[in-house]
Amino acid sequence: MPEILEVEAARRVIEARALGRKVVEVVAPDAWYLKRGLVAPELEAVLPGRAFTAARRRGKLLLVDTTKRGPVLGLHLGMSGRVVVDGEAAGDPLIYASNRDVEAWHRFGVRFADGGALWLRDPRRLGAVELDPDEERLGPDAFDLTRQELVGLTTRSRAPIKALLMDQSRIAGLGNLLTDEALWRAGVDPARPALALNAEEVGTLYRSIRQTLRTLGRRGGSHMGDMPRAIDAPCPRDGTPLVRRTVGGRTTFSCPLHQR
DNA sequence: GATGACCTGTGA
DNA sequence: TCACAGGTCATC
Structure with missing residues (x-):
């Protein structure tokens, strides 16, 4: 990935720009991208109506906490993933990977009530989204x-x-x-x-x-x-x-x- | 613990 | 067409 420094940059972008904004829609068009049994309807059931309260990180795993005792959203960037909030990508452009903004590479995202959005953009599809990830495997x-x-x-x-x-x-x-x-x-x-x-x-x-x-x-x-x-x-x-x-x-x- | 698989884009 | 890419997982 994006190694620890890039994931930390992504964490900071989420922390600075995505906390406290109400989620109104989940966009998860790529079922393969959801891991450990997670399916899109489950995300759609738990994320809308909530907001992110904290962006944490353990190694290369991003952990995003949610309001109302909601689940922890786990994000992996794989080899080519970047987090984009309101159109602003975190960190330096990646080498060995495309940095173009192609709609089809948006593997997962949430739209906020204020009109903005958080996207995980990942050309190679080696990243992942899961709920309540097991941090102890790291x-x-x-x-x-x-x-x-x-x-x-x-x-x-x-x-x-x-x-x-x-x-x-x-x-x-x-x-x-x-x-x-x-x-x-x-x-x-x-x-x-x-x-x-x-x-x-x-x-x-x-x-x-x-x-x-x-x-x-x-x-x-x-x-x-x-x-x-x-x-x-x-x-x-x-x-x-x-x-x-x-x-x-x-x-x-x-x-x-x-x-x- | 080494190897190949996963997936897709890029550049030689 | 091929090699290669900042990661991880299953399998021998």
Whole structure:
């Protein structure tokens, strides 16, 4: 997705612009987009007449609370989803995805009594809408991750460190780009087994994750890393041509010299 | 834990 | 026509 930074941008847009407005209509034309048994009539039964009271987030999962003890609306952005409120999209345009505003890509939305609307626009249809999502399937949010939690995770897993960082049940929010950038900054090979990292390396990685979230958040999104995502591009740190591999099932760029 | 599936748009 | 895409899920 949209990784944690983009989802946070979406959360802020909902918080700033969509709270306290009465919902009068649900538009859910894509049954496939509704998950965990949810069907459009159920949304139409519970959302109109209510308003959103808070926009929360855990990892990449958006959680929107509703009035009158209503359900929690869960929104996933998938690989290409964006939240649009009254025509304003959250965050920077996505790379690797179309940002055109095509009506057919509006997979879910609500119209407000004042005439505005909130849309989830998603060309690839890999996002999702659900009610009362199970937040416990997700690990601690990446922004709240403690150093001790990361130490605990790494000592218990033989998975490549990159796969561990992207496992949403262990840490919620890190995706392909943020993970590559954090590992590049930490000087850690994405394919190293997690439990092979020593205490010092885990400490360095922890600081890199925090720094990556802070810095890329300030710059505008997950795509604003310092490491180029291109084969043979020179590593900005030491000039070595970067390599591309598949690690944890995802395209992975890294510096073969300083990431060990 | 690695792999492929899901879906669709874009650019080479 | 093909490879590839910031995610997640089921399956071997």
